Every structure is written in structure tokens, then in C-alpha cells.
Amino acid sequence: xxLLSVEALDVRHGLLPAVRxxxxxxxxxxxxxxxxxxxxxxxxxxxxxxxxxxxHSGRILFEGRDISGVTAHRRVRAGIAxxxxxxxxxxxxxxxxxxxxxxxxxxxxxxxxxxxIEAFPMLRPLRRRTARNLSGxxxxxxxxxxxxxxxxxxxxxxxxSLGLAPIAVEAVYASLRTVIESGATIVxxxxxxxxxxxxAGRIICLLEGRxxxxxxxxxxxxxxxxxxxxxxxxxxxxxxx
Amino acid sequence: xxxxxxxxxxxxxxGFYALLACGLSLMFGxxxxxNLAHGDIAVVGAYLIWVVVDHTSISPFAAAVIVLPIMLxxxxxxxxxxxxxxxxxxxLIPLLTTFGLAVIIQNVLLQVFSPDVQSVxxxxxxxxxxxxxxxxxxSIPVVGIVILLVAxxxxxxxxxFLTRTSPGREMRATAEDSDTAELVxxxxxAVYARATALAVATxxxxxxxxxxxxxxxxxxxxxxxxxxxxxxVIGGFGSxxxxxxxxxxxxxxxxxxxxINPQYSMLAGHLVFLAVxxxxxxxxxxxxxxxx
Numbered sequence: 130x131x132l133l134s135v136e137a138l139d140v141r142h143g144l145l146p147a148v149r150x151x152x153x154x155x156x157x158x159x160x161x162x163x164x165x166x167x168x169x170x171x172x173x174x175x176x177x178x179x180x181x182x183x184x185h186s187g188r189i190l191f192e193g194r195d196i197s198g199v200t201a202h203r204r205v206r207a208g209i210a211x212x213x214x215x216x217x218x219x220x221x222x223x224x225x226x227x228x229x230x231x232x233x234x235x236x237x238x239x240x241x242x243x244x245x246i247e248a249f250p251m252l253r254p255l256r257r258r259t260a261r262n263l264s265g266x267x268x269x270x271x272x273x274x275x276x277x278x279x280x281x282x283x284x285x286x287x288x289x290s291l292g293l294a295p296i297a298v299e300a301v302y303a304s305l306r307t308v309i310e311s312g313a314t315i316v317x318x319x320x321x322x323x324x325x326x327x328x329a330g331r332i333i334c335l336l337e338g339r340x341x342x343x344x345x346x347x348x349x350x351x352x353x354x355x356x357x358x359x360x361x362x363x364x365x366x367x368x369x370x
Numbered sequence: 371x372x373x374x375x376x377x378x379x380x381x382x383x384x385g386f387y388a389l390l391a392c393g394l395s396l397m398f399g400x401x402x403x404x405n406l407a408h409g410d411i412a413v414v415g416a417y418l419i420w421v422v423v424d425h426t427s428i429s430p431f432a433a434a435v436i437v438l439p440i441m442l443x444x445x446x447x448x449x450x451x452x453x454x455x456x457x458x459x460x461x462l463i464p465l466l467t468t469f470g471l472a473v474i475i476q477n478v479l480l481q482v483f484s485p486d487v488q489s490v491x492x493x494x495x496x497x498x499x500x501x502x503x504x505x506x507x508x509s510i511p512v513v514g515i516v517i518l519l520v521a522x523x524x525x526x527x528x529x530x531f532l533t534r535t536s537p538g539r540e541m542r543a544t545a546e547d548s549d550t551a552e553l554v555x556x557x558x559x560a561v562y563a564r565a566t567a568l569a570v571a572t573x574x575x576x577x578x579x580x581x582x583x584x585x586x587x588x589x590x591x592x593x594x595x596x597x598x599x600x601x602x603v604i605g606g607f608g609s610x611x612x613x614x615x616x617x618x619x620x621x622x623x624x625x626x627x628x629x630i631n632p633q634y635s636m637l638a639g640h641l642v643f644l645a646v647x648x649x650x651x652x653x654x655x656x657x658x659x660x661x662x
Contacts, residue, residue, distance in 0.1 A: 179553060205555035217550040219543045230543045232536060234555030279555055 138187035162329035179211035210281035220261035231278035238280030245274035266297025384621030385518030391601035393569030409595030415574025445570025449563040479588035
């Protein structure tokens with residue numbers, strides 16, 4: 130049984146279809162990267178899995194159980210945590226308080242505030258600083274730490290490198306590597322293709338809400354992905370042009 | 371010395387306004403709902419305490435110990451049954467819902483209890499009339515001190531709850547970003563219901579002191595709402611200690627106004643409220659409110 134399986138999922142923003150007929154499975158311990166151009170539906174797909182966007186049709190199964198109609202906070206309790214795009218920390222709470230909010234999930238596990246700070250050493254001197262006074266990289270580390278504090282079986286990471294200085298991206302990914310090596314299951318949205326290929330075992334490319342390419346990162350060439358990314362193949366972009 | 375007396379009485383009165391206002395402030399701070407039934411809920415609390423006192427002839431303070439848990443439950447239910455749905459419909463709907471609730475409460479109270487004026491001051495015993503005579507012109511009523519201390523205790527307790535406990539931390543997180551709160555496993559509906567429960571219970575506590583200090587009737591709630599609202603605005607929306615300051619400023623304005631001419635009591639309070647709104651600070655407050 131797959132940890133996560135999405136079956137013929139449709140998600141809409143009002144009348145606009147953002148995710149169309151997407152089916153995918155994620156096995157325990159995998160790291161999967163969702164790539165695709167802006168507006169391809171990556172974030173919407175991730176948010177639908179986390180319960181932040183409503184499912185229009187199709188099903189989401191987690192540990193074999195249909196969770197399509199379950200509220201977001203119950204999905205966290207079941208073991209799905211999303212680190213949302215733009216960090217979305219609680220600005221008036223301190224770093225430590227932000228981490229501790231995740232205790233509401235009520236999931237015990239390896240990740241405690243202490244362990245998060247070990248994994249993200251840059252947070253150590255900042256524990257009592259309010260989140261609004263952090264740099265982008267520090268905010269991102271806190272946001273990932275908060276996601277980990279939910280002790281999820283499935284961690285969803287949305288654009289963790291967006292808007293960060295290159296050095297901050299390095300630091301965040303260095304810490305993520307420890308997380309991945311600890312056997313976590315991760316689905317991530319990553320704009321930087323090179324990095325997605327480095328970190329993820331499998332790549333799923335979305336175009337206009339559909340999956341146009343899927344494969345092991347070792348077996349895909351950058352050219353293949355780039356073609357799918359821009360819709361030069363499969364979606365019939367070239368033929369139409 | 372008369373002026374000193376007016377200011378001292380005003381500070382004590384301010385304690386009552388702060389107690390009345392803190393629930394309004396909490397609900398606004400946590401879920402951006404202005405509860406127009408807040409004053410009437412305080413009056414409901416006063417009536418429930420009066421009923422218990424009337425049937426058992428225990429002191430109103432003991433009656434409050436029975437009534438406050440009931441009000442907590444009513445507040446929790448009020449959110450789940452009424453406010454949660456209207457909250458999801460935008461900012462205007464909760465305003466209309468609570469306005470309708472206020473009208474309903476007043477009419478039900480009128481039906482059940484008749485328009486007679488009630489008080490629990492007599493049943494409270496000597497505390498209502500006891501005072502410390504500082505000198506000829508200045509005497510400090512014991513009940514006023516009690517109310518001020520209770521207000522400080524409630525505000526301090528709420529502050530500690532919000533900053534030092536996990537449910538309080540979850541409440542602040544939900545107030546800042548309820549969607550993200552859901553994503554870390556916080557049940558935002560339950561958090562909002564807890565905030566409403568606390569607000570309703572503190573309103574009932576204010577109702578106890580309303581009934582002890584003076585008297586109340588089914589329509590008393592509207593005026594209490596205005597006082598509470600003015601205290602919240604003067605103190606800055608959604609800030610708990612600001613609410614205490616706001617209550618005291620309002621109370622002092624009223625007693626000093628009354629010192630000039632007894633007719634100016636209410637007017638002076640309203641003028642201070644309007645002055646705060648018209649000041650640059652008022653502009654900032656309104657702007658901050660509009661952002662939310």
C-alpha cells in the first residue's frame with residue numbers, strides 16, 4: 130500500500146480548473162519533486178493534499194484511507210504536514226512559539242523543538258525573537274522546523290527556496306538533507322530544476338494542471354524535463370505552433 | 371479635593387468598564403468579530419445571577435460561581451451554532467448576526483422578567499455600602515476596589531493564558547493566521563469557540579458587578595455595549611492592557627464630567643471617545659482595523 134495515493138484529482142479555484150485528473154502515488158521514504166511553470170497547479174495540488182484547498186472530484190488516500198473530505202487540522206493529526214509557500218509563520222509569535230504551535234497536532238515522534246534547533250543551528254540564538262524580525266532564510270528554517278514538529282509521515286514542502294539568498298538556500302537544503310536521510314517521505318515543489326534533480330528520487334512535471342512527465346531523476350535528462358516543463362511535447366504545443 | 375475624588379471614583383468605575391470590555395476586546399482580537407450582543411450577554415449574566423439569588427438567597431458572589439460555568443458553555447455553543455457560520459460569510463454578517471441576537475435577548479428578557487428594574491446589591495450585603503473614609507471629601511467604596519482588582523485579575527489572567535499556555539499560544543496563532551493554524555494541526559473552530567466562551571463568561575462577571583453596583587433592566591445591555599466599545603476603542607483595538615487603560619480613561623472622563631455638571635457625565639465620556647477617534651491615533655486604529 131502506498132503512503133499517499135491521489136486518484137483522478139480535480140481541484141478548482143472558483144470555475145478555473147487548477148489541477149486536472151492528476152493521479153500519483155508516493156511510497157514511504159520517497160522524495161518526490163513537483164516541477165512545472167508558474168500556474169501549472171503544483172501549489173494547488175500540494176494544498177489539496179494538505180486539506181487547504183477543496184477537492185472538486187477524485188480522491189486522496191493516505192495510508193489507504195480516503196481523506197478527501199477531512200479538514201486540514203485532522204490531516205495534520207493523521208500525519209500530513211505542509212510547509213506553505215511564503216513561509217506563513219505566525220509573525221507575532223517567537224521562533225520557539227511558532228515551533229511549539231505544531232504540538233497541537235498531538236503527534237509524538239523524533240522531532241522536538243530541541244531537535245529542530247540541532248538540525249537548523251542558525252535558529253539557536255533566535256529562539257526568543259519574533260518571527261516578523263527574522264530574515265527570509267531564518268523564517269524558512271523555522272517554517273520547515275514547524276512542519277517537522279508535527280512529526281509527519283508525509284512532509285509537503287512548497288517552494289522552500291523561493292525568495293531566499295543563495296547562501297540561505299544552501300543552509301536550508303543542507304538541513305533538509307539530514308531530514309531526508311532520516312527516512313522522511315517528502316513531496317516538494319521546487320522551481321530550481323538542478324536542485325530538484327539533486328534532492329529528489331522522482332520528478333513529476335505538471336503543465337496546466339496535468340501530469341505531463343514522470344520518472345526517476347536518474348533516468349530523466351534535463352532536456353526531457355525542460356520540454357515537458359514548457360509544454361513542447363505531450364501537450365501538443367509544438368504541433369499547434 | 372472634589373476633583374481628586376472624581377478622579378479616584380473614575381478609576382474605580384474604569385475597572386468596571388475594563389471588565390465589561392475585555393471580552394469584546396478578546397473576541398475582536400482573536401476573530402475580528404465585533405459582538406454587538408456583548409452588553410446584552412452581560413445583562414443575561416446579571417439576570418441569571420439574580421434568579422439564583424432569588425431562589426436560594428445565597429450571596430450573588432456564590433451565585434456567580436454557579437452561573438459562570440453555565441455562561442462558558444453557552445458561549446461555546448453560541449460560537450458553534452451561530453457565529454462560526456456567520457464568520458465564514460464575511461465581515462458584515464457577524465455584525466448583523468450579533469445585532470439580531472441583541473434584539474432577541476432584550477425581548478426574551480422583557481418577556482420572561484418583565485420591564486422591572488432589578489438589582490442584586492441588597493443581597494450582596496454590607497460590601498455594597500462599605501467604604502474607606504480617607505478624609506471628609508474622599509471615601510473609597512470597597513466594591514469599587516473589588517471590581518478594579520477583579521478586572522486586573524481577569525486581564526492579567528487572560529494575558530498569562532495567552533502568553534504562557536499551549537491553548538493560549540494556539541489562540542494567538544489562530545488570531546494571526548487561521549488558515550496556517552489549521553496546517554499545523556490547530557482546530558480553529560474550537561479555538562474560536564473557546565475565545566467566545568471566555569468572552570461570554572467575562573461579560574457575565576461584569577453583569578454580576580453591574581447588578582451589585584447599580585440596577586439593570588432588560589434593555590440595559592445597549593448602554594453597556596457602548597461603554598465597552600468606547601473602552602476598547604480608546605485603549606486600542608484588541609489589546610488587553612489597552613482595554614484597562616481605555617476603561618479607566620472613560621471612567622475618569624465620566625466622573626470628571628459629572629463633577630463639572632451632573633448632566634455632562636455621559637457626554638464627557640462620548641467626547642473623549644470621539645476625540646480619540648478624531649486624533650491621529652484614531653486614524654492609525656481605523657487603518658489597522660481596515661487592514662484586517
